[in-house]
Amino acid sequence: MEYVNFDAQVGDLSGVLDPSRYLxxxxxxxxxxxxGARAFATDADHYDFRSxxxxxxxxxxxxxSAGGEEMEVEFQHNCWKHDEDLLIRYAGVSSFTVDPVDKSRGTDLGAVILDEILPHGDGCSHEIACWDGTLTIVCRDLQATWTDTVCSSES
Structure with a gap:
């Protein structure tokens, strides 16, 4: 990540997640x-940890893969925090990189820490940092959709 700080210092506490430089x-x-990328990145709830x-x-x-240069990435809620799942559809994908901490995990990257969306010559880059790796997609645009879900013991 270029702007989100994963190791900020707040008073005597270090290792604090701080998106303020990106914001x-x-x-x-x-x-x-x-x-689409602008709407998602600038949504007031996107970086509000209580949202x-x-x-x-x-x-x-x-x-x-949704065919050709189209891609979908689906995120599941955590019942203690979210009441919706997130689906992001990427159009005009020119680059897709999964960088797991442990190569044997593939796309099993664990929970999302935060993300950054930046302008790119092909449209935008979307870097998603997770506890166990990073997913980066460069595309023409993206569309993020929140969908209702039901929390259960299986979620």
Whole structure:
């Protein structure tokens, strides 16, 4: 990640997750993001840790090719925090990289820590940091959709 700080210091506490540098930078780049990416990145709930629509703590459930340069990434809720799942559809995918901490895990990257969406020559880059690796997608644009879910002991 270029702007999100995973090891910030707050008083005597270190190792604090801090997206403030990215959030300060976002207004200057939002006009350079494609419309769907801009809407998702600038949503007030996206980086609000108390929000049910904050991406933090979602779990990567599936990565699917939707044909050609289309891709879908599905995230599952955590019942203690979210009441919706998140599906992101990527159009015009020019690059897709999974970087797991342990290569044997494939796309099993664990829970989301945070993400960054930045302008790119092909549209935008979306880097998603998880506890067990990183997923990076470069695309023309993306569309994020939150869908209702039911929490159960199986979730």
């Amino acid at each position: 300060s930078y976002l207004p200057s780049i939002s006009g350079h993001l494609p419309p 049910r629509r904050c991406v933090k703590d979602l779990t990567l459930r599936a990565v699917r």
